[in-house]
Structure formats: structure tokens, C-alpha cells
Amino acid sequence: MSPQNNRPLAILGGTFDPVHLGHLRVAWEAAEFLNADVHMMPANVPPHRSQPVASAGQRVAILRAALQGQDRLLLDERELKRDGPSYTVDTLIELRKEIGPERAVVLLVGADAFSGLASWHRWQALFELAHIGVLTRAGHEVTESPELAEQTRNRRAVSVAELRQSAAGLVIDIRVSALEISATHIRNELAAGREPRYLVPAEVLADRTLLAAYRANASPHER
Numbered sequence: 001m002s003p004q005n006n007r008p009l010a011i012l013g014g015t016f017d018p019v020h021l022g023h024l025r026v027a028w029e030a031a032e033f034l035n036a037d038v039h040m041m042p043a044n045v046p047p048h049r050s051q052p053v054a055s056a057g058q059r060v061a062i063l064r065a066a067l068q069g070q071d072r073l074l075l076d077e078r079e080l081k082r083d084g085p086s087y088t089v090d091t092l093i094e095l096r097k098e099i100g101p102e103r104a105v106v107l108l109v110g111a112d113a114f115s116g117l118a119s120w121h122r123w124q125a126l127f128e129l130a131h132i133g134v135l136t137r138a139g140h141e142v143t144e145s146p147e148l149a150e151q152t153r154n155r156r157a158v159s160v161a162e163l164r165q166s167a168a169g170l171v172i173d174i175r176v177s178a179l180e181i182s183a184t185h186i187r188n189e190l191a192a193g194r195e196p197r198y199l200v201p202a203e204v205l206a207d208r209t210l211l212a213a214y215r216a217n218a219s220p221h222e223r
């Protein structure tokens with residue numbers, strides 16, 4: 001294994017509708033904390049959930065543009081290449097086939113997403129495939145259900161060195177900057193005709209077709 005491939009591989013999945021500086025900053029902080037490559041992985045949204053406003057192509061184009069000029073955060077389009085809903089467990093199985101069983105993989109999730117982990121498809125299998133890095137920030141506390149607490153009780157890691165000793169199965173808190181930015185807020189700002197400058201990569205504001213899509217999505221109230 002080359003030294004490069006010995007580094008943990010982390011994944012930050014999301015809708016990225018659109019990607020904002022909260023996503024990029026926490027991904028960067030996680031990359032530095034873990035000394036990992038972070039794969040930014042836009043999801044295919046299952047038909048029964050509310051669909052992203054921007055198309056997959058638009059979400060990817062903005063993400064690609066936002067990632068230029070650095071090489072720690074990588075665009076990973078694998079979930080968009082698969083038909084149907086993006087179950088994380090399937091993504092990790094696919095990734096493991098590529099990279100083998102030994103390299104540490106860290107699934108990054110926000111505190112809110114982690115709190116709901118026990119509702120994810122085949123969630124217990126996630127621990128066989130990856131570590132979980134919980135992006136903790138002030139004001140967003142984790143509330144563990146009894147079954148999640150039971151599952152994670154003996155899995156807590158307190159250092160990155162500990163994580164690196166195994167490929168999967170541990171949970172680590174990663175303290176990140178508390179940037180109160182959400183894609184919902186960005187979409188609402190755009191729909192209301194305001195400009196969320198300095199909350200999103202400049203490419204979002206430069207893409208007229210994308211702006212038109214968010215604008216067209218405005219509720220009558222926002223217009």
C-alpha cells in the first residue's frame with residue numbers, strides 16, 4: 001500500500017442543494033483532523049422524499065467548481081451513477097470492493113444525521129464497513145436513541161491514532177466550527193430574491209440557470 005493510500009478515506013454525503021460554505025468548511029476541518037481525503041458525495045434522492053430543486057448535473061457542477069484549487073476534498077459521483085435511492089450501506093459495500101478491507105474509512109455525519117442513524121437502511125452493517133465521524137458543533141447536540149446508544153457504547157474512539165488501527169467499527173466526535181448555514185436557508189434566500197453572498201461558493205451566484213431554478217421554486221409567499 002502506498003503511503004497515500006494508507007491515509008483514512010472519509011466520506012461526506014449530502015444533497016448539496018446547493019453546496020455551501022458550512023459543508024466545505026467542515027469537510028476541510030475533518031480532512032485536517034483525520035489527515036484524510038474527504039470524498040464529497042452527492043446523493044440520489046429517493047422518489048418518496050422531497051426532490052432537490054437543482055438537477056444532479058447542476059449540483060455536481062457547483063461542487064466541482066467549488067473544489068478547485070485544492071486536493072484534499074474530492075468529488076465522488078458514485079451515488080449518482082447508481083439508479084435508485086442512495087443507501088449509504090450500498091455505497092460503502094461498493095467502496096470496499098474497490099479499496100479492499102484494510103484502509104480506514106470514516107463516514108462523516110452531522111450531529112442531526114447521527115441522531116437518526118438507527119433509521120438508516122441496514123444501519124448496523126455500517127459499523128462493519130466504516131468508522132463514523134460525528135461532526136459536532138455548538139448548538140447541535142446529539143440525541144442518541146436507546147438502540148443507537150447500545151450500539152455505540154463500546155465503540156467510542158478518543159483519538160485519530162486509535163481510528164487508524166482498524167478499518168471500521170468505531171465512533172469519533174470531530175469538533176467543527178459552528179457555521180449556521182443550511183441549504184434550506186440558502187434556497188429560501190434565493191427564492192426571496194436575496195443574495196446569500198459569502199455563505200455559498202461564488203459559483204452558485206454566477207450560475208444564472210441555477211439561480212432561476214431556485215427562484216422558480218419560490219412559494220407565492222416568498223415571491
Ligand code: ATP
Pocket residue numbers: 012013014015016017022023026108109110111112113135137176179180181182183184185
Ligand atoms: P438542507 O437544509 O437542504 O437539509 P443541509 O444544508 O443540511 O441541507 P445536506 O446536503 O443535507 O445539507 O448536508 C450534508 C451533510 O452536511 C449532513 O451530514 C449535514 O449534517 C452536514 N451539514 C450541513 N450543513 C452543515 C453545517 N453548517 N455545519 C456542519 N455540518 C453541516
